[in-house]
């Protein structure tokens with residue numbers, strides 16, 4: 001049985017947990033992990049994938065199906081079947097190295113991500129309580145996918161604070177995944193360059209990198225085209241079109257799916273790209289990784305705020321969360337790359353940033369006020 005094997009060798013095992021694994025993102029992401037991770041990272045260690053969902057029938061079927069995939073990554077299914085539902089979460093979360101959370105409801109046409117707040121805040125709070133109970137918080141990495149990211153990361157961090165476990169430094173290892181915004185930036189830009197036959201310096205099979213900072217909804221999303229040389233030959237109108245498309249890219253999928261959910265496949269792809277970096281870190285293949293994700297700025301000490309973060313912090317008092325490039329080591333956030341703010345162009349700094357900060361602050365207050 002995979003679990004027994006994992007327990008025997010737990011020091012040599014990287015245990016990846018997906019909570020909400022039977023859903024649209026959960027299934028596709030788990031498939032990528034089970035089928036592709038083996039080819040993406042070099043390791044002598046055991047990789048184990050533990051999948052949990054409240055939908056018992058679905059998760060049992062998903063794991064049965066995936067257990068026929070011929071990679072050495074072991075896999076286990078967890079669902080609340082017993083009189084004590086915590087037993088399944090305990091088995092799933094014990095010895096976890098990294099927990100991905102796509103559990104929660106997605107949008108339907110006409111809804112904003114904020115409309116998901118109440119129900120998803122309840123779900124992530126319950127899951128956070130189990131993480132607090134069963135995981136070693138001094139080592140754990142948590143990657144949140146569920147929306148609204150802007151408000152749910154504060155909900156989770158407050159839950160940790162209220163449980164007096166912040167001395168574990170868990171706030172340095174808690175990340176809201178915003179990668180889908182730069183994934184969209186890259187493909188939308190590449191498509192525009194191809195369609196309009198605009199020269200970019202990119203090879204035929206090369207993708208651009210579009211940095212995106214801020215938050216993950218509407219105008220809290222700040223695509224930073226000033227730091228994307230492939231966009232240098234675009235007009236301001238073309239850049240404005242791309243910015244708007246990235247900010248509201250999620251709506252395109254929600255409309256296309258006609259009430260059957262939001263982005264799942266592109267999100268599974270985006271979170272898998274992020275996960276690979278963390279697995280390299282956990283395996284010791286990299287000492288540091290550089291990622292962009294939505295993080296708590298309270299991980300900063302005063303010295304960092306006084307230097308690199310001065311410009312940003314002067315825009316809004318007490319901004320507590322932001323998506324920004326970050327260097328992460330095995331102990332968590334090591335350096336926040338605030339310089340990106342200094343390099344913003346006039347429009348990014350004077351138009352996009354103030355609107356982002358105003359809305360983000362209100363999303364953060366919503367998160368911090370839960371539960372009232």
Ligand code: NAD
Nearest residue numbers: 020022023024025053054055103104105106145146147267
């Ligand atoms: P989905 O409905 O297909 O799947 C959600 C899964 O969560 C379901 O299987 C459900 O049974 C499970 N679940 C619900 N409550 C649970 C609980 N308490 N414990 C464990 N599992 C539970 O939804 P989806 O399309 O996979 O989207 C999931 C979330 O991800 C949504 O909130 C969506 O808005 C968000 N999302 C985020 C991004 C991003 O960029 N961060 C992108 C796309 C979607």
Ligand code: LMR
Nearest residue numbers: 107147249250251262263
């Ligand atoms: C996205 O950006 O596609 C996700 O956040 C899902 C959504 O609700 O738009």
